[in-house]
Amino acid sequence: ETGVTQTPRHLVMGMTNKKSLKCEQHLGHNAMYWYKQSAKKPLELMFVYSLEERVENNSVPSRFSPECPNSSHLFLHLHTLQPEDSALYLCASSQASGNTIYFGEGSWLTVV
Amino acid sequence: GQNIDQPTEMTATEGAIVQINCTYQTSGFNGLFWYQQHAGEAPTFLSYNVLDGLEEKGRFSSFLSRSKGYSYLLLKELQMKDSASYLCAVRRDSNYQLIWGAGTKLIIKP
Numbered sequence: 001e002t003g004v005t006q007t008p009r010h011l012v013m014g015m016t017n018k019k020s021l022k023c024e025q026h027l028g029h030n031a032m033y034w035y036k037q038s039a040k041k042p043l044e045l046m047f048v049y050s051l052e053e054r055v056e057n058n059s060v061p062s063r064f065s066p067e068c069p070n071s072s073h074l075f076l077h078l079h080t081l082q083p084e085d086s087a088l089y090l091c092a093s094s095q096a097s098g099n100t101i102y103f104g105e106g107s108w109l110t111v112v
Numbered sequence: 113g114q115n116i117d118q119p120t121e122m123t124a125t126e127g128a129i130v131q132i133n134c135t136y137q138t139s140g141f142n143g144l145f146w147y148q149q150h151a152g153e154a155p156t157f158l159s160y161n162v163l164d165g166l167e168e169k170g171r172f173s174s175f176l177s178r179s180k181g182y183s184y185l186l187l188k189e190l191q192m193k194d195s196a197s198y199l200c201a202v203r204r205d206s207n208y209q210l211i212w213g214a215g216t217k218l219i220i221k222p
Contacts, residue, residue, distance in 0.1 A: 002154050002156070004154070040120070040215075041214055042116070042213055042215075043155075043199070043201075043210075045208075045209065045210065048208045048209075050208070056206075056208055056209060090154065090155070099143065099160050100145075100157045100160065101210070103147075103156070104154055105153060106154060
């Protein structure tokens with residue numbers, strides 16, 4: 001139990017589907033992140049929210065849409081994905097000015 | 113550009129010592145992290161170095177040389193459960209933007 005919970009753990013979706021990944025943190029942190037992890041590649045930071053405001057502007061395709069309704073919850077809305085988007089999507093949280101990022105178990109996404 | 117290099121895979125024997133190296137070239141430096149990730153699980157925090165030198169934490173130690181852009185993670189008295197990927201990450205000036213290495217897969221053999 002890492003204090004960061006992600007659902008679903010596994011998701012298979014077609015290229016025309018709309019789905020969402022959910023993340024909840026129970027650590028009282030102020031910052032939340034979405035990372036993409038592909039095999040044998042470095043973690044890619046997708047989105048960062050601090051105090052519910054988006055603070056990092058990485059170049060991510062618009063078919064990925066984040067939502068942060070409060071400091072404990074983070075969503076990643078998925079729409080018309082491509083097969084190359086298949087990966088492990090990791091949610092993480094930290095204190096806004098803290099050193100350590102805590103990760104969730106991840107959501108394995110397969111786009112068919 | 114930003115670059116972090118670490119070996120793709122290493123093999124070691126149970127009970128032995130292994131050193132996993134990480135070299136980095138980044139614009140700005142504000143600390144280096146090591147994480148452990150077992151297959152199918154979340155990465156978990158191991159260590160953080162911001163000053164030069166060795167930080168020891170039980171069987172694991174982490175070393176940093178900022179002038180050389182170099183760090184290593186030292187694992188002693190290896191156990192089978194240490195089989196995992198070890199991720200090196202550098203924090204630049206921003207509190208949020210970590211640059212990650214691709215990870216080193218460590219295989220422990222009996």
